[in-house]
Amino acid sequence: MARRKSRARQEEAFFQAVSGLVMLGLGLGGYGATRSFEGAIVGVVLGFGVVFALMIVLCQQRTERLKRSGIAEIDKMEGIQFEKYLGHLFRSQGYVVEATKVAGDYGADLLLRKDGIKIAVQAKRYSQNVGIKAVQEAQASIAHYAANEAWVVTNSDYTVAAYELAESNRVRLINRETLIRMILAMNPGAVQEAEPEVQVDAFVCPKCGSGLVLRTGPMGQFYGCGSFPKCRYSKSIKAV
Numbered sequence: 001m002a003r004r005k006s007r008a009r010q011e012e013a014f015f016q017a018v019s020g021l022v023m024l025g026l027g028l029g030g031y032g033a034t035r036s037f038e039g040a041i042v043g044v045v046l047g048f049g050v051v052f053a054l055m056i057v058l059c060q061q062r063t064e065r066l067k068r069s070g071i072a073e074i075d076k077m078e079g080i081q082f083e084k085y086l087g088h089l090f091r092s093q094g095y096v097v098e099a100t101k102v103a104g105d106y107g108a109d110l111l112l113r114k115d116g117i118k119i120a121v122q123a124k125r126y127s128q129n130v131g132i133k134a135v136q137e138a139q140a141s142i143a144h145y146a147a148n149e150a151w152v153v154t155n156s157d158y159t160v161a162a163y164e165l166a167e168s169n170r171v172r173l174i175n176r177e178t179l180i181r182m183i184l185a186m187n188p189g190a191v192q193e194a195e196p197e198v199q200v201d202a203f204v205c206p207k208c209g210s211g212l213v214l215r216t217g218p219m220g221q222f223y224g225c226g227s228f229p230k231c232r233y234s235k236s237i238k239a240v
Contacts, residue, residue: 070187071180074125074155082125083109086153090121092186100145107141108150120147124154130173132161139169155179157215163229177213207233 033039074082087097087110095112108120120141124130130152138150152158152166153174166173174182205212205225212223212235225231 070183071155071176074179074183075127077125079123079125082155083123086110086121086123089182089186093182095119106144107137107139108145108147111145111147117149118145118147120145120150122150122152124152124156126154126156129157129159130154130162131159132165135162135165135169135171135173138171142170153179160229167229175213175215205231205233207231 028040034042074085077085083099087099090097090110090112093114095114098111098113100106100108100111107122109123110121112119112121120138122134122138122141124134134152134154138152141147142150149170149172151172151174155176157175158166158173163173165171204210205227208225208227208231210225210227210231212233213226215222215224215234223235225233
């Protein structure tokens, strides 16, 4: 079965079809009004101007719609769309953002610059936990892009091995919880997933006093210590 076109591709194909019809219609209208090829050319030029103006408006609308996205919309995004969203997110934090090549990105999808610091960012829109391969690629991107550090950003979480490797390799891991906080800072009105109703003290690690965070592992979701991997305390959601 052929793969279904994404919504973005469907919209692009529709816009191209409409653009062609607009220019053809105005071209024929110009020819019909003047009975000359010069009139047809004028009509086509006017049609091109209309299409160009519409393209600018649609791009602005798409950008604003992307900025308003919450975590639920991010979970449905394609990889490229997630990268564009992160670009808007980091720009809202004052970073200068540069996208790397789509093919052969050498472990980084975005390059951030701020206060003389250069950061290589790898975007991972996953439905499962991100493993050590992403950390290895991000770490390698530091040397290739002459960056000061590297980040991996996901709408999911990371494996235990990924957290351990990142700690010793100048790689910052931004998981779902941190991403949601960033989203709300850029767009306070974004609708996010409902948080489970628990007692306040249930979010405190009894071993080190750090806050507990919601994580996803091979056996499902659980609460883990926010200072992991220094503290490995975990608690079942059912026990909260």
